[in-house]
Structure formats: structure tokens, C-alpha cells
Amino acid sequence: xxxxxxxxxxxxxxxxxxxxxxxxxxxxxxxxxxxxxxxxxxxxxxxxxxxxxxxxxxxxxxxxxxxxxxxxxxxxxxxxxxxxxxx
Numbered sequence: 001x002x003x004x005x006x007x008x009x010x011x012x013x014x015x016x017x018x019x020x021x022x023x024x025x026x027x028x029x030x031x032x033x034x035x036x037x038x039x040x041x042x043x044x045x046x047x048x049x050x051x052x053x054x055x056x057x058x059x060x061x062x063x064x065x066x067x068x069x070x071x072x073x074x075x076x077x078x079x080x081x082x083x084x085x086x087x
Contacts, residue, residue, distance in 0.1 A: 010016070057063060
């Protein structure tokens, strides 16, 4: 690979500027990384308000079936008044 690359000389009419274009200019990038640990006061955890706290009620289907097939409100004999001659 000892090839020689042919180069042309720059003509005298072309001006060579020492000033860098914006893409060539060095960038000063400042990186601010803070690795400090957060204290309890800085942590963004807080308790939910009373109205926003939910409880596990076991699913809507279970609640609907429980409402439909729940125990009767009265516990007595429903057919007591309909009986005849049971003495």
C-alpha cells in the first residue's frame, strides 16, 4: 500500500482564511451532574388523600352477583300466613 496520492497546489487567487467556520469552532459544553442522594424531604412520595384511596372490593361482577343473590332481609317463615288447618 505504498501508493502516492496526487495533490494539486492551491491557486494564488484563492484566499486562505485562518478563521474557523461555526461547524469547526470548538464547543464548550458544560455538564453539571450532581450525584448527591436525596433526603426524605426531597423524595416526592406523599400519602393519598382520603377520597383518592381505593380499597380492593373483589371485582364488579362479584359485587353485582352478591347484590342479586344476597340473603333475604327477613328470616322468618314466609308461608306462615298461607297455611291452612295446620293445627
